[in-house]
Amino acid sequence: MSRRSITLLLLTAGLALALLQTTYSQAPAFDLVIRNGRIVDGTGSPWYLADVGVKGDTIAAVRPRLDAGSARVIDARGQVVSPGFIDVHAHVEAGDEGQDMVGSPAAENNVRQGVTTVIGAPDGGGSVQVGAYLAKVTAAKPAINVGSFIGHGAVRGAVVGQANRPATPDELDKMRELVRTGMREGAFGLSTGLFYVPGNYAPLEEVIELAKVAGQFGGIHQSHMREEGAHVLDSVRETIAIGEKGGLPTQVTHHKIIGKANWGKSVETLRLIDEARARGVDATIDQYPYTASSTSIQGGLLPQWAQAGGREAMLKGLQDETTRGKVLAAIANSIENDRGGGDPANVVLAACAWDPSLAGKSLAQVLRDRGRPVTIQRAAELVVEIVEKGGCSAIYHAISEDDLIRIMKHPSTMIASDAAPGVPAFGKNVPHPRAYGTFARVLGVYVREKQVLTLEDAVRKMAGFPAARLGLLDRGVLRPGMKADVVVFDPATVKDTATFEKPHQYAVGVSAVVVNGQVALENSKMTGVRGGVAIKRNAQ
Ligand SMILES: [Zn+2]
Numbered sequence: 001m002s003r004r005s006i007t008l009l010l011l012t013a014g015l016a017l018a019l020l021q022t023t024y025s026q027a028p029a030f031d032l033v034i035r036n037g038r039i040v041d042g043t044g045s046p047w048y049l050a051d052v053g054v055k056g057d058t059i060a061a062v063r064p065r066l067d068a069g070s071a072r073v074i075d076a077r078g079q080v081v082s083p084g085f086i087d088v089h090a091h092v093e094a095g096d097e098g099q100d101m102v103g104s105p106a107a108e109n110n111v112r113q114g115v116t117t118v119i120g121a122p123d124g125g126g127s128v129q130v131g132a133y134l135a136k137v138t139a140a141k142p143a144i145n146v147g148s149f150i151g152h153g154a155v156r157g158a159v160v161g162q163a164n165r166p167a168t169p170d171e172l173d174k175m176r177e178l179v180r181t182g183m184r185e186g187a188f189g190l191s192t193g194l195f196y197v198p199g200n201y202a203p204l205e206e207v208i209e210l211a212k213v214a215g216q217f218g219g220i221h222q223s224h225m226r227e228e229g230a231h232v233l234d235s236v237r238e239t240i241a242i243g244e245k246g247g248l249p250t251q252v253t254h255h256k257i258i259g260k261a262n263w264g265k266s267v268e269t270l271r272l273i274d275e276a277r278a279r280g281v282d283a284t285i286d287q288y289p290y291t292a293s294s295t296s297i298q299g300g301l302l303p304q305w306a307q308a309g310g311r312e313a314m315l316k317g318l319q320d321e322t323t324r325g326k327v328l329a330a331i332a333n334s335i336e337n338d339r340g341g342g343d344p345a346n347v348v349l350a351a352c353a354w355d356p357s358l359a360g361k362s363l364a365q366v367l368r369d370r371g372r373p374v375t376i377q378r379a380a381e382l383v384v385e386i387v388e389k390g391g392c393s394a395i396y397h398a399i400s401e402d403d404l405i406r407i408m409k410h411p412s413t414m415i416a417s418d419a420a421p422g423v424p425a426f427g428k429n430v431p432h433p434r435a436y437g438t439f440a441r442v443l444g445v446y447v448r449e450k451q452v453l454t455l456e457d458a459v460r461k462m463a464g465f466p467a468a469r470l471g472l473l474d475r476g477v478l479r480p481g482m483k484a485d486v487v488v489f490d491p492a493t494v495k496d497t498a499t500f501e502k503p504h505q506y507a508v509g510v511s512a513v514v515v516n517g518q519v520a521l522e523n524s525k526m527t528g529v530r531g532g533v534a535i536k537r538n539a540q
Pocket of ligand 1: 123224254418
């Protein structure tokens with residue numbers, strides 16, 4: 001052996017020794033170990049017993065009897081350990097009190113339900129500047145992960161304004177460019193709110209053209225449909241057509257059947273979804289577990305044509321006696337047969353900036369307070385007065401439990417909150433309880449009490465399924481290599497406590513929440529640690 005090869009041999013041996021030493025002197029294998037829990041992994045598979053080892057922001061191991069070493073340990077004995085829940089319809093844009101995820105990054109309402117990721121700008125809303133929005137999210141260091149859609153209504157508003165007409169070819173090009181930019185900046189797809197102004201003014205063809213752009217980037221389409229009452233079947237057909245002709249997955253968001261006369265139609269809407277899927281259209285559904293909806297009183301009850309041209313034009317229109325008469329008739333019809341649930345008592349004001357004392361009162365109650373007869377006609381007049389004063393958000397009790405359960409059981413339905421704009425200003429106003437309760441309510445009421453879903457299927461609908469839908473391939477399932485978004489909850493006690501009367505109450509039964517390996521909740525107490533990040537489509 002030459003001197004040279006001996007030197008080489010020694011060098012190689014030295015290098016091997018050094019490598020060996022590095023391996024043994026490395027930091028412990030895990031930073032955090034969640035012990036003894038029942039793993040419900042998010043795929044729908046039955047639970048199994050294992051420990052979860054977390055290193056940095058990643059799940060490093062899922063197997064029994066992990067050696068925790070000096071790692072932080074959370075004991076989950078008797079509890080379920082699942083992937084963090086993903087909310088694909090969350091209004092994290094600014095709300096009634098101006099609050100949003102950027103200004104209120106603690107997101108306690110989400111964390112206490114086990115929600116670790118929210119996707120904003122649903123219903124066609126949000127900002128057209130997705131990149132700038134996500135940069136603000138990053139700077140705000142939220143407790144949970146935040147992503148965004150690019151909203152069709154926002155795009156149309158920026159290019160066509162509030163005009164009630166189809167876009168010109170030039171305007172359509174400009175809208176395409178905004179959608180393209182939004183997708184490039186990380187949007188998960190195109191959201192539409194064809195029920196709302198100005199999205200309502202768009203014909204189907206326009207939406208298909210913009211959906212094609214989102215589809216080219218691998219995005220999805222999510223729709224607050226044009227109509228959820230008497231014409232709900234047409235709306236589901238339209239939503240399917242956007243996916244089929246736009247060449248992208250399409251989702252009926254917060255699927256429900258509004259108005260007593262229409263109850264039961266979910267049998268047919270679900271059949272339409274099944275038929276679409278059978279012929280290869282990737283159509284899915286999301287839903288919140290409540291029999292009441294919530295939106296602004298103007299958006300919910302005023303006919304869209306009366307809102308054309310913006311607020312000034314609308315108010316001017318209402319001064320005209322004939323127009324006002326037509327508007328009143330349309331609102332009365334809505335209260336009778338649609339969102340009003342057939343009774344002014346079924347429309348409850350949630351927040352009115354111009355008179356906070358109205359929050360929590362139904363239209364019937366306000367009429368009584370003012371010494372007026374409680375009739376649908378008088379309620380319609382009150383709605384116009386409210387709109388003229390500046391509007392309110394409201395809650396509409398007009399959904400049947402049978403439809404809700406039928407939709408929830410469908411294998412293509414996932415859970416999403418549709419939580420009111422902003423994060424709830426704790427204790428202020430009387431908003432829909434879904435911002436506090438959605439995910440815990442599914443586990444408490446629809447898994448444990450009513451046994452509508454198995455625990456494993458519910459977790460699939462709240463984690464693995466929405467993650468797959470978004471193309472979020474490193475979250476939603478508990479498996480080594482995935483981002484460490486983990487929830488620990490007691491299946492015997494987890495439940496929502498927020499009610500329509502008292503919505504400002506956090507869910508209970510969730511004991512620990514981990515976001516990107518950071519512990520946000522431990523022993524059912526908020527730690528104040530904010531480990532969330534802005535997430536982008538296909539950026540993982
Ligand atoms: Zn909506």
